[in-house]
Amino acid sequence: MYRTVTSMSPKRSNMMSAVGLGDFLDVTYTVSVAVGDTETTLVLDTGSSDLWVVSDACSGECTDSVVPLYSIASLNDTGLDVLLLYGDSRSGTYASGPIGQDTVGIGSLSIQSQTFAAVNSTNTTIFATGSAGILGLGFPPISLMWRERLQADLATGQSPLSKRELPAANLSSGSIGQPPFPSFDFLKPALLKKRQTPDAASPSAADVAIASFARYGPLVPRFIQQDLLALPLVATTLQRDSFQIGGNAGMLSVGGLPAGLQTSQLTWVPVRGYSQGEGGLPPPSSSPEEVYPLVWEIEVDDVYFDDVKLPRSTLSSPAISLSALVDTGNSLIRGPRDVVNHIMAFFGPDGSFDCKEAHNLSFQIGGAMFSVDPRDFAHQLQNDSHPESPSCTPALAATDPPGQGGFLYSWSLGDPFLKSVLVAYYYGNITHPSQNPPKVGLLSTVPPDVASQLQQAIQAVLASGGQFPGM
Numbered sequence: 220m221y222r223t224v225t226s227m228s229p230k231r232s233n234m235m236s237a238v239g240l241g242d243f244l245d246v247t248y249t250v251s252v253a254v255g256d257t258e259t260t261l262v263l264d265t266g267s268s269d270l271w272v273v274s275d276a277c278s279g280e281c282t283d284s285v286v287p288l289y290s291i292a293s294l295n296d297t298g299l300d301v302l303l304l305y306g307d308s309r310s311g312t313y314a315s316g317p318i319g320q321d322t323v324g325i326g327s328l329s330i331q332s333q334t335f336a337a338v339n340s341t342n343t344t345i346f347a348t349g350s351a352g353i354l355g356l357g358f359p360p361i362s363l364m365w366r367e368r369l370q371a372d373l374a375t376g377q378s379p380l381s382k383r384e385l386p387a388a389n390l391s392s393g394s395i396g397q398p399p400f401p402s403f404d405f406l407k408p409a410l411l412k413k414r415q416t417p418d419a420a421s422p423s424a425a426d427v428a429i430a431s432f433a434r435y436g437p438l439v440p441r442f443i444q445q446d447l448l449a450l451p452l453v454a455t456t457l458q459r460d461s462f463q464i465g466g467n468a469g470m471l472s473v474g475g476l477p478a479g480l481q482t483s484q485l486t487w488v489p490v491r492g493y494s495q496g497e498g499g500l501p502p503p504s505s506s507p508e509e510v511y512p513l514v515w516e517i518e519v520d521d522v523y524f525d526d527v528k529l530p531r532s533t534l535s536s537p538a539i540s541l542s543a544l545v546d547t548g549n550s551l552i553r554g555p556r557d558v559v560n561h562i563m564a565f566f567g568p569d570g571s572f573d574c575k576e577a578h579n580l581s582f583q584i585g586g587a588m589f590s591v592d593p594r595d596f597a598h599q600l601q602n603d604s605h606p607e608s609p610s611c612t613p614a615l616a617a618t619d620p621p622g623q624g625g626f627l628y629s630w631s632l633g634d635p636f637l638k639s640v641l642v643a644y645y646y647g648n649i650t651h652p653s654q655n656p657p658k659v660g661l662l663s664t665v666p667p668d669v670a671s672q673l674q675q676a677i678q679a680v681l682a683s684g685g686q687f688p689g690m
Contacts, residue, residue: 235449235474236326242458242469243348246550246634250471252354254335255293255321259286261354262345263455263471264548265515265644266631268357268437269303269364270323271314271336273345281339286351294319294337299367301336314341314353318364323438325354325473330442334364334435353548356453356644358657359436360500361401361513368435369428370405400625401513403428403500425501429650439473440649448474451655454643455547456664457634459595476643485643485660488585491516491542491627492652498624509653515545515644516628517659520583522554524562532558532629534620542628543582545642545659549633552580552591553618562615571600574611575677577670582632584661592665593673595635609677639665 241249241260249260254272261272273281276291299318316338323333338352345352359365406424422430433444443451454476458469470477492510493499502509519541522529531541532555562580566572577593597611614635621627643660666672 234328234447235472236328237470237472237477238326240455240458240469240471241349243350247348247350248455248457248469248547248634249348249350250325250354253322253324253329254289255323257287257289257293259289259351260349261352262348262350262548263356264353264546265356265455266544266546266548267303267353267355268359268362269301269336269353269355270333270438271301271303271316271338272352273341274316274337274339276337277316277339277341280346281341284346284351286346286349288351289337291337291339293321295321295332297334297368297371299371301364301367303336303363312341312343314338314343314345316340318367325438325471328442328447328473330438330445330447332434333438333441334368336364355437356439356547357437357514358512358646359432359440359649360403360511362435362437363401365431365435365437366401366403366405369431372431373405373424373427400498401500403498406501423504426503426505428500429503432649436649440646442473443646443649450475450645451647451649452476452643452645454641454660455637456641457547457638459592459638477641480641480662482643482660485641485662486585486587486589487645487658487660488517490657490659491518493627497627503650506651506653509651511652512657514626514628515659516542516626517545517584519543519630520586522558522630523579523581523583523588524565525579526581529558529561532556532620535622535629539621539627539629541630543584543630543632544626544628545637545644546631546633547637549631551614551616551633552635553616553631553633555620555629556617559615559617562613566613570612571610572597572612574599574609575674577673578613580613580615582630582636587661587663589636589640589661589663590665591636592639592669594669594676595638609681639663 238250248263250263252261272289274289274291296317296319301318302313302315304313316336318336320332320334322329322331432440439453442448454472456470490512492512494510495501500511534555534557563570574597578596579590580596581588581590596614598614600610600612618631621629641662641664645658647657648655
């Protein structure tokens with residue numbers, strides 16, 4: 220069920236909108252989005268930046284969709300195609316199709332000429348979640364569609380290739396399954412030409428790239444660029460249905476914090492920026508010291524399990540500071556393989572434990588401790604042979620270590636963590652982050668009596684036949 224609340228700021232007539240979230244088995248969260256004349260549901264993903272929706276031109280499994288598909292006849296086609304890669308080397312999926320434009324809206328907020336992909340081929344499990352695509356809430360530089368449109372603009376008049384023959388701007392990441400770290404190599408020829416024939420009157424390729432955020436960028440950054448929001452932020456709370464049906468509200472707030480919440484109540488930490496030397500976006504000529512964020516990546520002080528500080532991973536360089544991606548599109552908590560194995564060693568040979576055990580995985584961020592609710596840390600073991608005493612496994616998985624030429628985070632804080640916190644994603648100044656830096660605000664929502672609530676939930680499970688609701 221989706222709920223919409225809209226408020227107006229009397230000072231600047233700016234807007235905010237709060238929209239209820241859908242929930243598929245507590246592992247995927249969706250939001251209602253209008254794309255052209257099609258109102259459909261999209262997966263909420265803070266780990267990516269692109270917007271895509273499956274179109275009625277898709278065949279095969281697409282015909283099994285139970286949600287509306289975008290009408291390809293409505294697409295304002297740009298002549299470009301896109302291949303979007305998600306996940307890591309263990310969980311990679313893809314979606315592909317033509318890039319186009321249409322009016323896109325969330326709640327009462329809408330914007331014209333929004334770039335998105337009308338997907339006609341995908342191996343994602345998107346339909347199983349009751350969704351027709353993904354709404355990425357990340358920053359412009361990580362958007363593949365922004366880079367492809369920019370690359371096409373820079374190539375106009377300089378190449379005999381047609382638009383659909385242009386090389387994709389991010390395929391340097393390799394085959395499906397590799398982390399989609401962006402490449403800005405397509406800017407290098409234009410930057411070199413600018414240095415060789417300097418002209419103060421003409422903008423550099425980096426200047427053109429940053430100015431194009433407003434035209435080709437992701438949905439929320441374009442809301443911000445066009446001054447449509449009261450505050451340059453979104454906030455998420457994720458509901459919990461497996462243990463607590465209807466017991467808490469899932470919501471996406473766009474343009475402001477949820478009603479009654481003040482910024483001073485949150486713990487705020489900066490978002491990591493990637494310098495040009497680290498593979499980040501080149502800065503503009505007018506502000507050569509600018510460093511741009513790529514994803515919602517924040518520094519982590521330390522990680523604890525059952526109140527004991529965990530050792531740091533030895534799989535990456537000690538020179539890389541400990542950080543985490545905040546990712547609503549991730550159904551698990553992913554960390555370094557050696558640290559995950561250290562945690563798993565606390566359990567039985569099969570990695571299971573009694574669901575009644577309240578284990579505590581905590582992340583110290585900005586000096587404050589943020590624990591994963593024990594009800595979210597536990598996933599019921601499938602095909603459990605002892606329903607009278609259900610067994611669980613931790614909501615953990617190993618991921619690729621950080622390294623040179625890629626993202627630098629070691630952890631990915633997915634939905635088990637995000638059901639335990641309210642998170643505010645503050646974009647700040649999109650084009651000049653040094654003037655108003657991006658940051659993330661966190662507020663724990665774990666109740667003080669969570670251990671008791673876990674026991675009550677398990678008793679309810681036993682009374683209902685030994686299966687968690689929706690499992």
